[in-house]
Amino acid sequence: xxxxxxxxxxxxxxxxxxxxxxxxxxxxxxxxxxxxxxxxxxxxxxxxxxxxxxxxxxxxxxxxxxxxxxxxxxxxxxxxxxxxxxxxxxxxxxxxxxxxxxxxxxxxxxxxxxxxxxxxxxxxxxxxxxxxxxxxxxxxxxxxxxxx
Ligand SMILES: [Zn+2]
Numbered sequence: 001x002x003x004x005x006x007x008x009x010x011x012x013x014x015x016x017x018x019x020x021x022x023x024x025x026x027x028x029x030x031x032x033x034x035x036x037x038x039x040x041x042x043x044x045x046x047x048x049x050x051x052x053x054x055x056x057x058x059x060x061x062x063x064x065x066x067x068x069x070x071x072x073x074x075x076x077x078x079x080x081x082x083x084x085x086x087x088x089x090x091x092x093x094x095x096x097x098x099x100x101x102x103x104x105x106x107x108x109x110x111x112x113x114x115x116x117x118x119x120x121x122x123x124x125x126x127x128x129x130x131x132x133x134x135x136x137x138x139x140x141x142x143x144x145x146x147x148x
Contacts (some may be wrong), residue, residue, distance in 0.1 A: 018048040037103045044077040053083045058098045064111040077110045093134035100126045
Protein backbone atom coordinates (compact mmCIF):
# COMPACT_ATOMS: atom_id res chain seq x y z
CA UNK A 1 0.00 0.00 0.00
CA UNK A 2 2.73 2.44 1.04
CA UNK A 3 4.82 1.39 -1.94
CA UNK A 4 1.90 2.13 -4.29
CA UNK A 5 1.37 5.51 -2.68
CA UNK A 6 5.05 6.40 -3.06
CA UNK A 7 4.98 5.25 -6.70
CA UNK A 8 1.89 7.39 -7.33
CA UNK A 9 3.41 10.45 -5.64
CA UNK A 10 6.70 10.10 -7.54
CA UNK A 11 4.71 9.74 -10.77
CA UNK A 12 2.88 13.01 -10.06
CA UNK A 13 6.25 14.67 -9.30
CA UNK A 14 7.66 13.28 -12.53
CA UNK A 15 4.74 14.63 -14.52
CA UNK A 16 5.11 18.12 -13.09
CA UNK A 17 8.89 18.45 -13.62
CA UNK A 18 9.03 17.00 -17.11
CA UNK A 19 8.38 17.87 -20.71
CA UNK A 20 6.80 15.81 -23.44
CA UNK A 21 9.37 13.81 -25.40
CA UNK A 22 8.06 13.58 -28.99
CA UNK A 23 11.48 12.36 -30.19
CA UNK A 24 11.34 9.38 -27.81
CA UNK A 25 7.75 8.72 -28.83
CA UNK A 26 8.81 8.76 -32.50
CA UNK A 27 11.59 6.29 -31.69
CA UNK A 28 9.08 4.02 -29.95
CA UNK A 29 6.80 4.27 -33.00
CA UNK A 30 9.68 3.15 -35.25
CA UNK A 31 10.39 0.22 -32.93
CA UNK A 32 6.73 -0.85 -33.01
CA UNK A 33 6.34 -0.20 -36.77
CA UNK A 34 9.43 -2.32 -37.47
CA UNK A 35 7.90 -5.14 -35.44
CA UNK A 36 10.68 -5.28 -32.83
CA UNK A 37 8.06 -4.79 -30.11
CA UNK A 38 4.62 -5.80 -31.33
CA UNK A 39 2.17 -5.89 -28.47
CA UNK A 40 2.30 -2.29 -27.23
CA UNK A 41 -0.50 0.20 -27.95
CA UNK A 42 1.42 3.47 -28.10
CA UNK A 43 -1.82 5.46 -27.78
CA UNK A 44 -1.76 4.39 -24.14
CA UNK A 45 1.87 5.24 -23.45
CA UNK A 46 3.19 8.73 -22.68
CA UNK A 47 6.82 9.69 -23.15
CA UNK A 48 8.39 12.41 -21.06
CA UNK A 49 11.86 13.89 -20.54
CA UNK A 50 13.10 14.91 -17.12
CA UNK A 51 15.85 17.39 -16.41
CA UNK A 52 17.98 17.29 -13.25
CA UNK A 53 16.39 13.95 -12.51
CA UNK A 54 17.41 12.28 -9.28
CA UNK A 55 17.43 8.76 -10.73
CA UNK A 56 20.66 7.49 -12.27
CA UNK A 57 19.43 5.37 -15.16
CA UNK A 58 18.81 6.37 -18.78
CA UNK A 59 15.08 5.80 -18.47
CA UNK A 60 12.37 4.23 -16.37
CA UNK A 61 8.74 3.25 -16.78
CA UNK A 62 5.68 3.68 -14.58
CA UNK A 63 2.48 1.68 -14.85
CA UNK A 64 -0.89 3.22 -13.98
CA UNK A 65 -3.34 0.77 -12.46
CA UNK A 66 -7.05 1.06 -13.26
CA UNK A 67 -8.06 2.97 -10.07
CA UNK A 68 -5.33 5.55 -10.77
CA UNK A 69 -6.45 5.87 -14.42
CA UNK A 70 -10.03 6.36 -13.29
CA UNK A 71 -9.03 8.90 -10.66
CA UNK A 72 -6.96 10.86 -13.19
CA UNK A 73 -9.57 10.34 -15.93
CA UNK A 74 -6.92 9.14 -18.37
CA UNK A 75 -6.56 6.26 -20.78
CA UNK A 76 -2.76 6.35 -20.43
CA UNK A 77 -1.47 3.10 -18.92
CA UNK A 78 2.26 3.74 -18.96
CA UNK A 79 4.66 6.64 -18.65
CA UNK A 80 8.19 6.24 -20.00
CA UNK A 81 10.52 8.84 -18.52
CA UNK A 82 13.95 9.51 -19.98
CA UNK A 83 16.70 11.19 -17.99
CA UNK A 84 17.77 14.08 -20.27
CA UNK A 85 21.32 14.36 -18.91
CA UNK A 86 22.06 10.68 -19.50
CA UNK A 87 19.77 9.69 -22.38
CA UNK A 88 20.14 12.62 -24.78
CA UNK A 89 23.87 12.12 -25.37
CA UNK A 90 23.54 8.45 -26.28
CA UNK A 91 24.18 7.25 -29.84
CA UNK A 92 20.97 6.35 -31.70
CA UNK A 93 21.55 2.60 -31.43
CA UNK A 94 21.81 2.90 -27.63
CA UNK A 95 18.66 5.05 -27.47
CA UNK A 96 16.87 2.31 -29.40
CA UNK A 97 18.14 -0.30 -26.95
CA UNK A 98 16.93 1.76 -23.97
CA UNK A 99 13.47 2.34 -25.47
CA UNK A 100 13.12 -1.34 -26.45
CA UNK A 101 14.04 -2.25 -22.87
CA UNK A 102 11.38 0.05 -21.38
CA UNK A 103 8.68 -1.14 -23.82
CA UNK A 104 9.57 -4.75 -22.95
CA UNK A 105 8.40 -4.01 -19.39
CA UNK A 106 4.84 -3.63 -20.77
CA UNK A 107 2.95 -6.94 -20.71
CA UNK A 108 0.32 -8.08 -23.21
CA UNK A 109 -2.92 -6.24 -22.58
CA UNK A 110 -1.25 -3.06 -21.30
CA UNK A 111 -3.13 -3.23 -17.98
CA UNK A 112 -0.75 -1.04 -15.98
CA UNK A 113 1.33 -3.86 -14.52
CA UNK A 114 5.02 -4.33 -15.38
CA UNK A 115 7.07 -7.32 -16.45
CA UNK A 116 10.06 -7.91 -14.19
CA UNK A 117 13.60 -8.30 -15.51
CA UNK A 118 13.31 -12.00 -14.66
CA UNK A 119 10.47 -12.53 -17.15
CA UNK A 120 11.07 -14.54 -20.30
CA UNK A 121 10.66 -11.45 -22.51
CA UNK A 122 13.91 -10.03 -21.18
CA UNK A 123 15.87 -13.15 -22.09
CA UNK A 124 15.65 -12.23 -25.77
CA UNK A 125 18.59 -10.10 -26.75
CA UNK A 126 17.51 -6.46 -26.86
CA UNK A 127 21.07 -5.36 -27.71
CA UNK A 128 21.03 -7.45 -30.86
CA UNK A 129 17.51 -6.30 -31.82
CA UNK A 130 18.57 -2.67 -31.33
CA UNK A 131 21.69 -3.07 -33.48
CA UNK A 132 19.73 -4.75 -36.27
CA UNK A 133 17.15 -1.95 -36.22
CA UNK A 134 19.81 0.81 -36.10
CA UNK A 135 21.62 -0.69 -39.10
CA UNK A 136 18.33 -1.10 -40.97
CA UNK A 137 17.41 2.54 -40.44
CA UNK A 138 20.96 3.67 -41.33
CA UNK A 139 20.68 6.94 -39.44
CA UNK A 140 18.39 8.53 -42.01
CA UNK A 141 15.17 8.39 -40.01
CA UNK A 142 17.09 8.60 -36.75
CA UNK A 143 18.67 11.99 -37.52
CA UNK A 144 15.21 13.57 -37.42
CA UNK A 145 14.58 12.26 -33.93
CA UNK A 146 17.16 14.23 -32.00
CA UNK A 147 15.59 16.74 -29.62
CA UNK A 148 15.82 20.38 -30.70
ZN1 LIG B 1 14.17 -2.40 -16.77
